[in-house]
Amino acid sequence: MDYTFHWRPVWKRLPELIEAGLLTMEVAVLAMLLGIVLGMMLAFIRMSGRRELTWFATTWIETARNTPALLQLFFFGFGLGAFGVHLSPYVIVLCALSFNNAGYLAETFRGGFQAVPDTQVRAARSLGMTWGQTYSRIIIPQVLKIVYHPMTNQMVWSVLMSSLGMLVGFRELSGETQFAASQTFRVFEFFAITAVIYYVIVKLILGGSFLIHWKFFRKGEG
Amino acid sequence: MIEINNVSKSFGSLEVLKGIDLKVEKGEVLSVIGASGSGKSTLLYCINALEPIQGGEIRVDGIDVHGAKTDVNKLRRHIGMVFQQWNSFPHMTTLENVALAPRIVLGKTKAEAREIAARQLDHVGLGDKLDTYPTNMSGGQQQRLAIARALAMEPDYMLFDEVTSALDPELVGEVLDTLKMLSEEGMTMILVTHEIPFARDVSDRVAFFRQGVIEEIGPPSQVIGDPTSEHTKQFLSNVR
Numbered sequence: 001m002d003y004t005f006h007w008r009p010v011w012k013r014l015p016e017l018i019e020a021g022l023l024t025m026e027v028a029v030l031a032m033l034l035g036i037v038l039g040m041m042l043a044f045i046r047m048s049g050r051r052e053l054t055w056f057a058t059t060w061i062e063t064a065r066n067t068p069a070l071l072q073l074f075f076f077g078f079g080l081g082a083f084g085v086h087l088s089p090y091v092i093v094l095c096a097l098s099f100n101n102a103g104y105l106a107e108t109f110r111g112g113f114q115a116v117p118d119t120q121v122r123a124a125r126s127l128g129m130t131w132g133q134t135y136s137r138i139i140i141p142q143v144l145k146i147v148y149h150p151m152t153n154q155m156v157w158s159v160l161m162s163s164l165g166m167l168v169g170f171r172e173l174s175g176e177t178q179f180a181a182s183q184t185f186r187v188f189e190f191f192a193i194t195a196v197i198y199y200v201i202v203k204l205i206l207g208g209s210f211l212i213h214w215k216f217f218r219k220g221e222g
Numbered sequence: 223m224i225e226i227n228n229v230s231k232s233f234g235s236l237e238v239l240k241g242i243d244l245k246v247e248k249g250e251v252l253s254v255i256g257a258s259g260s261g262k263s264t265l266l267y268c269i270n271a272l273e274p275i276q277g278g279e280i281r282v283d284g285i286d287v288h289g290a291k292t293d294v295n296k297l298r299r300h301i302g303m304v305f306q307q308w309n310s311f312p313h314m315t316t317l318e319n320v321a322l323a324p325r326i327v328l329g330k331t332k333a334e335a336r337e338i339a340a341r342q343l344d345h346v347g348l349g350d351k352l353d354t355y356p357t358n359m360s361g362g363q364q365q366r367l368a369i370a371r372a373l374a375m376e377p378d379y380m381l382f383d384e385v386t387s388a389l390d391p392e393l394v395g396e397v398l399d400t401l402k403m404l405s406e407e408g409m410t411m412i413l414v415t416h417e418i419p420f421a422r423d424v425s426d427r428v429a430f431f432r433q434g435v436i437e438e439i440g441p442p443s444q445v446i447g448d449p450t451s452e453h454t455k456q457f458l459s460n461v462r
């Protein structure tokens with residue numbers, strides 16, 4: 001092998017890479033939060049059993065789960081572009097990730113709701129709590145606890161999937177790496193370091209997730 | 223006063239209550255007995271609007287429970303209910319379980335709500351379990367927690383739906399003792415139960431339900447001690 005490694009260009013660009021890594025985290029976390037809210041709404045719509053709304057939720061969930069993430073991204077990028085709706089790369093990635101997260105999380109949440117006995121709703125309502133109080137205080141906290149680990153997995157997936165963003169010109173971690181590599185021709189070195197940065201991000205998320213779990217969900221256990 | 227006038231209730235084509243008439247006065251303890259599927263639980267659910275009715279009306283202190291303009295959340299503050307499955311909220315301590323509704327439904331301050339909760343828990347004998355999570359308590363303790371939680375709303379009426387039938391036999395006594403205590407304090411109660419000797423002991427009246435109608439109602443000495451209906455006699459001889 002006559003390839004000689006040159007790491008100096010990589011170190012010089014490290015601040016930019018780390019900054020791009022932070023951007024990756026930002027967009028992934030935002031997409032996760034949006035995904036949780038939207039996924040919760042989709043789960044409620046599905047459970048409501050109202051025909052005129054359920055087809056919408058079902059279509060969303062089925063598309064998110066059964067088509068390539070790349071196509072979902074292109075839909076928000078080039079697809080909407082064809083209709084004259086031009087979004088910035090950041091918004092395209094945020095929309096596509098949120099759409100995808102919401103679809104997966106909706107099903108996860110639905111399973112979580114089914115695991116909470118509906119006698120809990122009756123007990124709360126019999127105390128005079130409104131529907132909203134019942135769900136926000138009694139049911140959803142229990143659901144979040146049940147679905148916590150699948151939710152963490154979705155968060156990791158959301159980070160990794162954001163790397164597709166470079167295909168719509170988003171300079172997140174992968175996009176930035178690609179850009180730097182093409183300027184310096186140190187392709188292997190750049191992507192090796194970037195892999196390490198992704199690894200660190202994922203570990204940070206898992207660590208944060210562990211702390212959140214410890215703080216909020218350890219209570220009431222065995 | 224709870225007034226039930228000619229109430230009928232169906233689940234789809236299954237008619238579960240077929241014209242129930244019943245009055246429960248303030249301070250009265252009414253036990254409801256009857257075979258499985260006779261509509262006892264359903265009647266309780268109708269009284270606090272957890273189930274709609276198809277005919278007749280139910281009034282609690284004059285308020286039409288199923289009236290279009292009735293605020294059921296407000297109504298339910300006056301009617302406590304305890305279920306067969308004790309339904310503790312597993313993500314909260316005992317104290318939080320009881321303090322939540324006074325705080326968010328009645329608008330008490332956090333300190334007031336905790337004080338009410340501590341008092342009610344002490345009342346049912348759980349004064350030393352305030353910071354325990356329900357999963358670490360026995361069924362009997364969790365059922366007493368559910369009673370304290372309902373009492374913390376200071377209801378005028380209490381509905382009990384077979385609160386001992388999911389309990390291990392050795393835990394039944396402590397819950398029945400709690401019910402007895404409430405009856406002695408003058409709480410107005412409707413008590414669905416399979417504990418016939420207990421019903422006889424605490425009730426002012428006993429109603430025997432059969433297939434969605436009240437077959438027989440009267441003082442326990444009559445309905446349990448000397449029933450007139452053949453069906454009542456047969457039911458009592460089966461459960462004894």
Ligand SMILES: Nc1ncnc2c1ncn2[C@@H]1O[C@H](COP(=O)(O)OP(=O)(O)OP(=O)(O)O)[C@@H](O)[C@H]1O
Nearest residue numbers: 233236238256257258259260261262263264265384
């Ligand atoms: N949500 C429901 N949907 C359909 N049918 C129901 C529902 N709830 C109760 N039923 C039916 O209504 C009938 C009366 O039920 P209910 O629970 O009131 O009886 P019960 O007297 O309390 O019996 P048990 O002693 O077993 O608790 C039963 O045939 C039951 O299957």
Ligand SMILES: [Mg+2]
Nearest residue numbers: 262263264384
């Ligand atoms: Mg029942």
